[in-house]
Amino acid sequence: MSGPVDEAEAYRVAFGLAAAAQQPSWSAAAATVLEELGTHLPTAAAALVALAGAADLSRRLLTLLECGGVEGPAAVVGPDATVVPVPGRPGPPGLDDELAARIVRWRRTRPDPPQARFLAPAPAGWVPLQLVAVEDGTLVATRPSDAAHGLSYREAEVLTLLADGLANATIARRLGISARTTAHHVEHVLGKLQVDCRVSAARLAVEQGLRLLPEA
Secondary structure (H helix, E strand, O other), X not given: OOOOOOHHHHHHHHHHHHHXXXXXXXXXHHHHHHHHHOOOOOOHHHHHHHHHHHHHHHHHHHHHHXXXXXXXXXXXXXXXXXXXXXXXXXXXXXXXXXXXXXXXXXXXXXXXXXXXXXXXXXXXXXXXXXXXXEOOEEEEEEOOHHHHOOOOHHHHHHHHHHHOOOOHHHHHHHHOOOHHHHHHHHHHHHHHHOOOOHHHHHHHHHHOOOOEOOOO
């Protein structure tokens, strides 16, 4: 009997079989997936263990999405930044190698609570993300595009540092801008969030996922 099966491989198997089941010739498609499986797992026993674990993982991930009311794009990012699609869901836009590396870095910090919301820049604007730490990986789902409140990238940078408790002078030094410019950005951020103080802005930044996802 082989040792523990790689969780990332289990995700791949579960989602591969789920995708195969959606095809007209399900038996042939499933057979192809199982044939490919043999090139990744050393023994038939390990394959059976992987299939059993994968089915459970797949159910739990779909339950997480459904209970969270997430209906849009979703994927799982493994510990090596491998992106595994969730059956029946398109992949999150902008989920490239760089963004996957950022997500892996967040996951390695052993977040508590094990879920958070962030903004990630994308060619077409923002990608508001919801991250949930799962077994040996991170479930990544997108939120409505209007979740960013119209913040510019610089304003999101300022808000992220403000939420970390930094004063204007420190934010200015960190971003290489003047204190006066920083104050203007803070004023604009408060206006867009429709709050009247930094504490409220910081709270919304965490609750609504308005902080930038840390770089890898």
